[in-house]
Amino acid sequence: MNDEQLLRYSRHILLDEIGIEGQQRLVNAKALVVGAGGLGSPAALYLAAAGLGHISLADGDQVDLTNLQRQILHTQERIGQPKACSGQVALAHINPEVQVEAINSRLAGEALAAQVADADVVLDCCDNFATRHAVNRECVRQRTPLVSGAAIRFAGQLAVFDSRHKDTPCYSCLFPEGDDVEEERCAVMGVFAPLTGIIGAMQAAEALKLIAGAGEVVLGRLWLLDGLSMEWRSVNFSKDPQCSVCA
Numbered sequence: 001m002n003d004e005q006l007l008r009y010s011r012h013i014l015l016d017e018i019g020i021e022g023q024q025r026l027v028n029a030k031a032l033v034v035g036a037g038g039l040g041s042p043a044a045l046y047l048a049a050a051g052l053g054h055i056s057l058a059d060g061d062q063v064d065l066t067n068l069q070r071q072i073l074h075t076q077e078r079i080g081q082p083k084a085c086s087g088q089v090a091l092a093h094i095n096p097e098v099q100v101e102a103i104n105s106r107l108a109g110e111a112l113a114a115q116v117a118d119a120d121v122v123l124d125c126c127d128n129f130a131t132r133h134a135v136n137r138e139c140v141r142q143r144t145p146l147v148s149g150a151a152i153r154f155a156g157q158l159a160v161f162d163s164r165h166k167d168t169p170c171y172s173c174l175f176p177e178g179d180d181v182e183e184e185r186c187a188v189m190g191v192f193a194p195l196t197g198i199i200g201a202m203q204a205a206e207a208l209k210l211i212a213g214a215g216e217v218v219l220g221r222l223w224l225l226d227g228l229s230m231e232w233r234s235v236n237f238s239k240d241p242q243c244s245v246c247a
């Protein structure tokens with residue numbers, strides 16, 4: 001790191017749990033953020049501000065007026081632009097040192113595999129089960145840590161998966177593919193604006209801790225936030241020996 005970087009990241013470097021070594025790991029690291037919406041916005045903003053060196057931001061949608069209530073990467077002026085490009089502009093304004101790759105498509109197949117192969121950590125900030133399961137499959141296959149978040153109405157969820165550790169569950173152990181779960185979309189169900197900020201910022205926190213080697217990342221636990229009572233609860237879950245992805 002040069003002098004300006006040492007200054008920019010000084011409040012991280014002051015933390016014993018991060019220090020110069022941890023910050024250097026962040027500067028050298030690469031994160032894949034799947035989705036530049038309500039969760040991806042705060043997640044990517046914090047990753048960039050904190051100096052995570054390379055960020056790939058993937059989203060196939062364009063900025064819409066209805067996004068601006070919560071998707072703080074985007075602005076009124078960028079309505080109609082691809083969200084990944086709009087996000088790239090926002091991140092460059094916060095920290096021009098960070099290299100941001102904008103991927104203007106819904107990641108799947110070989111493109112997804114290649115992006116996961118390149119990443120030290122993946123943040124699932126998407127809004128549909130097909131992508132969530134595809135991202136999980138690649139993260140398990142390539143043993144890449146995955147920080148998963150969700151937010152709908154006043155309900156938030158957070159869980160971290162790390163297939164580098166044996167016998168830890170994957171996303172599919174928790175939410176098996178093909179289960180009869182009704183897909184709940186913000187477009188029809190609504191979502192409380194700052195809830196996406198809370199969950200997305202926590203995704204960034206867990207990703208930064210994973211890379212910097214700070215503190216404890218709890219595996220096999222799903223955090224649930226009730227935004228109306230502002231109460232957290234957590235449930236433990238374990239590896240499903242019949243899981244179609246990781247067993």
Ligand SMILES: [Zn+2]
Nearest residue numbers: 170173243246
């Ligand atoms: Zn599994």
